[in-house]
Amino acid sequence: MIKKRMLMIVLGLLLITGCSSSNEPANELKAEAKTETAAAKTKQKQKSLPNVKILATGGTIAGADKSKTSTTNYRAGAVGVDALIEAVPEMQDIANISGEQIANIGSQNMTNETLLKLSKRANELLASDDVDGIVVTHGTDTLEETAYFLNLVIKSDKPIVVVGSMRPSTAIGADGPSNLYNAVKVAASKEAKGKGTLVVLNDRIASARYVTKTNTTTPDTFKSEEMGNIGVIAEDIYIFNEITKKHTKETDFDISKIDKLPQVDIIYGYQSDGRYLFDAAQKAGAKGIVFAGSGNGSISDAAKKGAIAAVEKGMAVVRSSRTKNGVVTPSQELEKKKLLASNSLNPEKSRILLMLALTKTNDPAKIQKYFNEY
Ligand code: DGL
DSSP: OHHHHHHHHHHHHHHHHHHHHHHHHHHHHHHHHHHHHHHHHHHHHHHHSOEEEEEEEESGGGOBOSOTTOSSSSBTTOSOHHHHHHTOGGGGGTSEEEEEEEEEEOGGGOOHHHHHHHHHHHHHHHTSTTOSEEEEEOOSTTHHHHHHHHHHHOOOSSOEEEEOOSSOTTSTTOSHHHHHHHHHHHHTOSTTTTSOEEEEETTEEEETTTOEEOOSSOTTOEEOTTTOOSEEEESEEEEOOOOOSOOGGGSSOOOTTOSOOOOEEEEEOOTTOOTHHHHHHHHTTOSEEEEEEBTTTBOOHHHHHHHHHHHHTTOEEEEEETTOSSOBOOOHHHHHTTEEEOBTOOHHHHHHHHHHHHTTOOOHHHHHHHHHHO
């Protein structure tokens, strides 16, 4: 009985192995065909998807810490561009992604040199048929300055999107991956074409001209307070505002041959400020000064003496406002002294525009025109 059962088992095993070995070539062929179709499909998909290049510069979006609860004490710029891309594989479904590391720093350490390097590389890439859009990853602290600089010097209609995050990649509820995914979505979209440099964080699309950081730590820190955002991302892209200020291809600025930007400093206005601040800037080599005045760009009598002396020495002085919102209107009295008004640019963006303006002219009237147009 036992012998009979053993025989049955052995026969059964032989049958199973026999069956499988006789079907092997057919199965292999099927598997090969499947792989080939999948590869063809991927190729086809890759062809039809836009090519988005990520230029990484560091910041919290590339920040890391040992603790998952650490959202303020972490190292910014700790993770490279490849790790950023690997962390969000879903991006590959909406674009062909590749990356380049331009820098890996906290954006408080962004310099004019790195700004020029980034912008020149972005222009070079956007001029190529192989690139349909660019995403720049950046620390949030000075993100608006870089974004506005790109808005003035990029010579392409193709989308360029600057993105950051407020929580490091290792934190609970890190906002980097979703911000990056959204930024790629916008950079790969038709809707973003011809809109100048855009800033994407917290599901919002903002123009580099208007957006500013308003809060030290919260994820909803970027606001375009006076003008509103230009759109939102709710899976799809919804654009609801137009940009009226000149940008990208429409500007006068060509950085292709510029290796050094003129020094422009910002002086903050306050009670009991004085002329010595302007004298110090001039001694340190400034070619222009932005005065972050109180209210509507007000300047104290003491500081005004410094500002007028600076203009007489050939420097450009632009009044902006420390309130960060609203228009700094021209003042007849100050205009006569050739003190310019920033229009609605905040002090840090006024510095960016004044540096570029000074690469073209020292004429106060022409510089004022730039401030009114850009
Ligand atoms: N200091 C920082 C930076 O701007 C970290 C802040 C951030 O990216 O949110 O790189």
